[in-house]
Amino acid sequence: MSSASAQVSTVRWLKRAAFAVLVVAVIYGLGALLESTAIEYVQRIVLLAGINVILAVGLNLINGTTGQFSIGHAGFMAVGAYAAAFFGTKLHPWLIGLLGAGACADALTFNLALCIGALFAGAAGLVVGIPTLRLRGDYLAVVTLGFGEIIRIVFNNARALGAATGYSGDDPAGLPAYTNFFWVYLWATLLVTGLAHLTFSQTGRSLTAIREDEIAAEAMAIPTTRLKVLAFTVSAATAGVAGGLFAHMQSGIRPEDFKFEKSIDMVVMIIVGGLGSISGAVVGGIFVAVTLEVMRDLSQYRLVLYALLLIIIMLVRPQGLFGARELPSVLRRLRGPRTKESS
Amino acid sequence: MTEFIQQVINGLSLGSIYALIALGYTMVYGILRLINFAHGEVFMVGAYAGYYAASAFGIDAYERGGRAFPLVLAVAVLLLAMAAAAALGTTIELLAYRPVRKAPRLTPLITAIGVSLFLQNAGMLVFGPNPRRYPPILKEVPFEIGGVIVTNIKVTIFVVALALMTALRFFVLGTWTGRAMRAVSIHPDAARLMGIDVDRTIRACFAIGSALAAAGGILFGLDQIMINPLMGVLTGLKAFVAAVLGGIGSIPGAVLGGVLIGLAEQLTAGYLSPDYRDAITFVILILVLMLKPEGLLGVVKQEKV
Amino acid sequence: MSLLALERVNKRFGGLRALGDVSFVLESGQIFGLIGPNGAGKTTLFNVVTGVYRPDTGRVVFDGEDISGLRPAAVAARGIARTFQNIRLFRSLTVEENVMVAGHHMQQASLIGAVFRTQSHAKDELALRTRAHELLQIMGLSAFAGDVAGSLPYGSQRRLEIARALMLKPKLILLDEPAAGMNSQEADELKRQIRFLRDELKLSVLLVEHNMSVVMGVCDRIHVVDHGETIAEGTPEEVRRHPRVLAAYLGKESGESGRPARSSEA
Numbered sequence: 019m020s021s022a023s024a025q026v027s028t029v030r031w032l033k034r035a036a037f038a039v040l041v042v043a044v045i046y047g048l049g050a051l052l053e054s055t056a057i058e059y060v061q062r063i064v065l066l067a068g069i070n071v072i073l074a075v076g077l078n079l080i081n082g083t084t085g086q087f088s089i090g091h092a093g094f095m096a097v098g099a100y101a102a103a104f105f106g107t108k109l110h111p112w113l114i115g116l117l118g119a120g121a122c123a124d125a126l127t128f129n130l131a132l133c134i135g136a137l138f139a140g141a142a143g144l145v146v147g148i149p150t151l152r153l154r155g156d157y158l159a160v161v162t163l164g165f166g167e168i169i170r171i172v173f174n175n176a177r178a179l180g181a182a183t184g185y186s187g188d189d190p191a192g193l194p195a196y197t198n199f200f201w202v203y204l205w206a207t208l209l210v211t212g213l214a215h216l217t218f219s220q221t222g223r224s225l226t227a228i229r230e231d232e233i234a235a236e237a238m239a240i241p242t243t244r245l246k247v248l249a250f251t252v253s254a255a256t257a258g259v260a261g262g263l264f265a266h267m268q269s270g271i272r273p274e275d276f277k278f279e280k281s282i283d284m285v286v287m288i289i290v291g292g293l294g295s296i297s298g299a300v301v302g303g304i305f306v307a308v309t310l311e312v313m314r315d316l317s318q319y320r321l322v323l324y325a326l327l328l329i330i331i332m333l334v335r336p337q338g339l340f341g342a343r344e345l346p347s348v349l350r351r352l353r354g355p356r357t358k359e360s361s
Numbered sequence: 362m363t364e365f366i367q368q369v370i371n372g373l374s375l376g377s378i379y380a381l382i383a384l385g386y387t388m389v390y391g392i393l394r395l396i397n398f399a400h401g402e403v404f405m406v407g408a409y410a411g412y413y414a415a416s417a418f419g420i421d422a423y424e425r426g427g428r429a430f431p432l433v434l435a436v437a438v439l440l441l442a443m444a445a446a447a448a449l450g451t452t453i454e455l456l457a458y459r460p461v462r463k464a465p466r467l468t469p470l471i472t473a474i475g476v477s478l479f480l481q482n483a484g485m486l487v488f489g490p491n492p493r494r495y496p497p498i499l500k501e502v503p504f505e506i507g508g509v510i511v512t513n514i515k516v517t518i519f520v521v522a523l524a525l526m527t528a529l530r531f532f533v534l535g536t537w538t539g540r541a542m543r544a545v546s547i548h549p550d551a552a553r554l555m556g557i558d559v560d561r562t563i564r565a566c567f568a569i570g571s572a573l574a575a576a577g578g579i580l581f582g583l584d585q586i587m588i589n590p591l592m593g594v595l596t597g598l599k600a601f602v603a604a605v606l607g608g609i610g611s612i613p614g615a616v617l618g619g620v621l622i623g624l625a626e627q628l629t630a631g632y633l634s635p636d637y638r639d640a641i642t643f644v645i646l647i648l649v650l651m652l653k654p655e656g657l658l659g660v661v662k663q664e665k666v
Numbered sequence: 667m668s669l670l671a672l673e674r675v676n677k678r679f680g681g682l683r684a685l686g687d688v689s690f691v692l693e694s695g696q697i698f699g700l701i702g703p704n705g706a707g708k709t710t711l712f713n714v715v716t717g718v719y720r721p722d723t724g725r726v727v728f729d730g731e732d733i734s735g736l737r738p739a740a741v742a743a744r745g746i747a748r749t750f751q752n753i754r755l756f757r758s759l760t761v762e763e764n765v766m767v768a769g770h771h772m773q774q775a776s777l778i779g780a781v782f783r784t785q786s787h788a789k790d791e792l793a794l795r796t797r798a799h800e801l802l803q804i805m806g807l808s809a810f811a812g813d814v815a816g817s818l819p820y821g822s823q824r825r826l827e828i829a830r831a832l833m834l835k836p837k838l839i840l841l842d843e844p845a846a847g848m849n850s851q852e853a854d855e856l857k858r859q860i861r862f863l864r865d866e867l868k869l870s871v872l873l874v875e876h877n878m879s880v881v882m883g884v885c886d887r888i889h890v891v892d893h894g895e896t897i898a899e900g901t902p903e904e905v906r907r908h909p910r911v912l913a914a915y916l917g918k919e920s921g922e923s924g925r926p927a928r929s930s931e932a
Contacts, residue, residue: 027785087467089474149651156396156470160601161650164643167598171640212781219780219787220794223767227756234754237716238768239742239834248777278594282474289471318486325479332472333460342758 041207049199063311065267068202069260070303074287075210075296076256082294083217084249085229086151087159090166091257092280094139098258099265100179102135107187128196132262139258140251147250166281174273184272192269202263209256214296225249286328292338297345363508368631374515374584376623377522381577382600383615385570391546391610392566398473399453400574401597402480403446407575408588409488411442420496435498442579443572450571451564484590492589495582518580525576526616533612538565595639602646608659617657669694669870670838675724677710684710686894697864697871699885703914707894708874709751712840716748717741747831748840753823757816761807761826764815765798768833805829821852838870845877853880860884
């Protein structure tokens with residue numbers, strides 16, 4: 019490699035670092051603004067929306083891009099939530115001993131806990147994915163549902179983690195409320211960017227090829243099984259991060275927070291936005307958070323309407339808001355109806 | 362040994378209920394390739410229909426007076442519940458599934474999940490979220506055979522389920538509509554060309570499957586005493602697993618699968634831990650799909666290249 | 667030098683014998699035709715060679731290695747590419763992406779590289795894109811590079827399948843009825859393109875085709891099967907006159923009356 023191209027590379031990385039600093043600053047600023055102006059109810063919706071975005075974009079990788087339909091992702095979210103809560107609780111005193119009590123130890127504990135949550139959820143995804151991803155279509159859907167339920171039943175019986183009453187750490191006040199705007203949206207930004215990069219790469223194209231025609235993909239030497247397991251694992255790990263964020267939003271987590279309905283919520287998010295579209299998943303995640311919270315006033319009618327909404331979407335616009343397209347291409351179409359698309 | 366036989370008897374009666382529900386899953390899957398997630402809720406509504414029918418026939422008065430509910434009325438309750446469920450099943454098919462019949466397979470699947478959620482929550486609204494005690498349509502009479510306690514209810518469940526399944530078998534093999542069902546499940550387009558009214562055949566499938574589920578619902582109420590609007594979720598899933606275990610699309614398979622799941626569940630609860638009685642079903646499901654995805658009595662299908 | 671050899675390959679489906687003791691040798695640099703009436707076992711043979719089916723008995727030897735029973739992806743990775751009789755494109759991807767996707771072997775950067783958009787990832791993408799465009803050029807599809815594959819006309823979809831197969835850098839390419847649905851002008855263009863594969867890209871070709879003008883026009887050697895069995899093999903001239911071939915195509919009574927039927931089956 020010549021020194022000229024090494025220089026180009028350095029400039030590139032410097033530019034990126036500057037951009038990253040800018041993004042972090044913007045998220046921090048928005049977070050401060052929100053926390054100083056908005057009422058708690060709105061803050062909660064905003065946090066849930068961010069967590070939903072992470073869930074939706076992660077699920078979209080396997081359900082949308084790869085076309086392998088999982089309806090049991092609440093299980094992986096649960097694994098991430100429990101792992102993050104448990105290891106966060108155990109790591110915190112140790113990190114305080116190392117760094118002294120304060121924001122620094124808290125932030126480090128939290129982010130390490132999230133990474134551990136992702137790791138455990140990803141491992142669970144790997145274990146579930148290897149045997150099941152040979153199955154196709156609706157069978158796979160039902161098996162993921164089964165695994166999701168098994169995971170919940172295991173937590174329901176795990177006495178070390180509080181069994182059915184749930185886990186709330188060692189402190190009687192419950193889990194620390196680490197989750198705030200800054201961390202949720204920083205993680206959301208990182209994960210959405212990372213998953214978008216993955217999707218628009220050779221690997222992402224191969225995943226789409228598997229969705230479109232698995233037999234042809236095999237004939238093109240694409241390692242279909244390995245890629246499916248990879249997508250499933252990454253998707254499960256992403257749900258794990260969301261689980262960790264979710265756990266530290268409240269004082270404790272219970273197995274019933276991760277019931278089948280939660281998996282369906284995730285499916286609704288990616289369906290609303292359009293299966294296979296990252297922009298769609300982002301919009302769908304926000305949509306579900308806002309809809310469910312706003313409809314809370316309707317109390318017992320809420321879930322009836324929500325179910326009805328899902329049915330109507332499937333009957334009227336099964337491809338969702340965006341179809342499989344991304345936002346830029348949708349905007350381009352809106353501007354000039356006959357312009358050519360490019361990737 | 363007697364305890365084992367006791368568990369087997371309980372498992373058989375529970376399994377017959379699963380088998381009745383599994384038939385609906387397998388018939389609809391066989392004909393539409395759709396996992397009808399709402400079928401568990403049809404089962405639930407069937408149980409409630411029986412509950413209200415029995416109330417309308419004045420079962421409270423009989424119970425207060427210490428008299429047994431007349432058998433004629435009990436049969437009427439069963440038939441009314443079956444009719445109500447058939448009406449519900451065909452309505453779901455007409456409003457929710459027919460419009461998406463030609464869509465990619467995930468669209469009807471998600472629609473079915475939506476219908477299922479809708480019925481669960483509508484059930485909470487209409488029937489109330491609290492569990493209800495099922496009226497004693499049949500007065501429980503326990504008797505003992507060689508140290509094993511059997512009740513007339515367990516025997517009735519087994520007999521009613523067996524009778525309905527035998528009737529279904531004769532219907533599918535012996536009648537014109539039954540033949541049409543088999544034809545449509547093999548090749549819908551060819552069946553249409555041969556003059557079979559495909560829409561009507563699919564409707565018949567939903568009607569029969571739903572009626573059987575309602576019968577299962579009443580038997581479930583008799584057996585388990587309590588019913589609630591979410592009872593269809595887990596029971597429905599177990600019945601679906603039964604259908605997959607037997608080989609989805611296969612009617613004898615659904616019966617076999619139902620009985621095996623019922624047995625597995627009772628034996629797990631009895632000998633392992635009651636905490637895992639629900640998990641065992643999913644373990645079985647996963648094992649079946651990994652080892653023999655076509656099920657015990659199913660047929661292997663390979664995609665053409 | 668022998669590139670692909672089938673040694674007494676048998677394949678049964680239940681009671682039906684789809685292939686019975688089929689053997690042949692395809693020399694490197696040959697365009698090798700495989701013909702026979704419908705249901706003769708040609709597609710089964712393709713599927714055995716490409717790993718979709720495992721032969722019941724017999725061996726498939728490619729480039730000196732026994733590949734019978736390998737998974738399709740493993741067979742493809744060893745240098746056998748194919749097209750499909752009932753077109754199997756990745757319909758929602760663009761024409762360009764359809765070709766790029768088969769370039770798995772050209773990737774240097776890791777997954778992490780893709781996520782962080784490193785320079786080696788950018789280089790990979792550029793190499794893939796460049797190669798894909800070369801192949802689209804060869805198959806006359808450059809103008810459609812940005813279009814969604816499912817929107818192409820039938821004949822172009824068939825050519826796109828060939829371009830995608832070439833992206834694998836195969837030694838041998840299997841074409842399953844590439845001329846189906848093409849008009850005679852398109853078929854002539856296809857003949858030129860198949861010869862180009864052999865002459866310029868130094869590929870060997872195994873061709874299943876019903877269009878006799880294409881088969882007789884491009885093949886160096888032709889193997890004829892009927893009811894799963896070999897009935898003749900030779901040059902186009904020899905096969906054309908072979909009595910059993912004539913019988914298979916025209917019925918038992920046919921004498922020596924000229925060319926096989928189906929000279930331009932669509």
